[in-house]
Amino acid sequence: MTVSSLTQTRDLSIQKNLIPHNWQDYADIPFVIPAMCFPWEIFKPIERDYYTLLYLHLKNERAHDHSDEIQPALFSIPEEEDKSASLLFHPSPAGRKPHPFMPFFRAFELASLQYIEVMVESVYLQVKSNPLFATMCGFTEKIPSYRSFARFDQIMTTNGLWEKARLLVVEYNKGEGVVETNEEAAAVDTSHIEAEATLNKTRKTCSCEGNCDCPRVLTDDNVGVMRKSNAVSYIAHKLSMVCGVKSGLPLTREVFKGNTPDGKTLEPTLETFKTEHPEMAEQLSFILADGIYQTPENQKVTKDVLQAKLVAPINPRNRKDKPTTARGIEKINRYGTPICISGHKMELRGSDREKGQYIYTCPVFHPNAKQEGLTCPLANHA
Structure with missing residues (x-):
């Protein structure tokens, strides 16, 4: 520029x-x-x-300001005096700009x-x-x-x-082409915002002096402990966002307590996205997300709210590798990837929608999936 x-x-x-x-x-x-x-x-x-x-x-x-009522009482003006003097106590309502x-x-x-x-x-x-x-x-x-x-x-x-103001900026970006409105996919992710409040701290709702039985409320009712690891945690809010895949700019956001699981934030975030951007929601076919979102409940939520498919890596959790009798395949690992009898991970090349099956290819011999340095000692098995 x-x-x-x-x-x-x-x-x-x-x-x-x-x-x-x-x-x-x-x-x-x-x-x-x-x-x-x-x-x-x-x-x-x-x-x-x-x-x-x-x-x-x-x-x-x-x-609610009673200070103006005190001054006339202290400096009252007799009726017989010049009425113009009363303007001292009744200024113009215009005020300053x-x-x-x-x-x-x-x-x-x-x-x-x-x-x-x-x-x-x-x-x-x-x-x-x-x-x-x-x-x-x-x-x-x-x-x-x-x-x-x-x-x-x-x-x-x-x-x-x-x-x-946030919505005006998003609409402006859509109108200027900064954000494409005809994308087939959108991405969902979370982040955290450190809170300025103390966890579970309350305050009085009354003006009573000393201790009283009046109800108390939290100073911040939307804050929780967010644990990033065993050694790192924050008192924070959790921010869930929907972003355009091509622009990478946020379109919608929802705020949750810091200790809300990521997977539980998907439904309200997608509902808000559908409300704010109905024309984009109609064109979406896929929602991209991290493996933590990969649950049957979230697959159903994505389909019910947007008629789209949730695309997220398999979260292995407590899954174990499973042996299989498929020809040339030794097992299916905990991430759902076939492992051939030579110990190589097969490469995903696409899917057959009619049969409802994924298509995997050999990382050694397939011309479009070859990986440098890989060999197959059992090449004659086919």
Whole structure:
């Protein structure tokens, strides 16, 4: 991508006079090019919803703020005095203009490119301490307070606007051809997100002082212990994603407790995928996944939800190799692969759908499956 093409930003809300004259020197910083070239205008519907919700949020705060009722009582004005003085206690309801939406939004979206955790505290500190980051986000005047950042994230989170923004990005990528919508296969996998909560920690739901019998709730009801190995474990959330095979980009995601088995996450993840992307779900024939998903239950779920086949390696669990009487075959190993009488694993070449059988070939003599260095001491058995 050339420097001249980078200057043709599609977002006009970043004023050119705010960008350093030698901004090209910063093009290798991860957030600079996305800040200038990403089509941020696709989030205009989110911006409209945010301003409406911000108005309601502030109105609700004022309704519960009784400080304005105290001052008139302390400094009452006699009726015979100039009525214009009463304006001191009844200011215009217009108020000051809110902070612009887009700089906040960019800050939270671009913060992850700085390899920091996307939390209110870290995003605020990044904007406050990094002038280039603040400029690229669009903060043109005094940096808003921490409380403003916290309020922005609260409104976005509690009203599902982050989720709506995610769906807008996916739809944009589909429209631009970044994600192909006519793929025959999609991939499912899980990852983990370390939690900020303490496991099983509770908090009071009341304002009673001291000990009381009021009910308590978990500070985070969707967190669990996720064990990666005997020595490594996390207090975390488990993230299950459906990705396009060609693009590799996530299309759908579901969040579970960290201790939820991977195999149990498939059904709700596929249901969400079908709801969010019905046109893609209709064209899928295969779901690709790790061996941990290979169970009869998940095969049935994949067929029932998407009318597709789950393609996953056989998970051997407690299976053992099985001897067989098939000609030239010594056994079927615990992974379901035939082993010939010379001890070689046969190569899978395809399947016969009419007979419902897989087709395996010899890794020594088949012209399309030969493996370097393999020999067959029993070549005359055929």
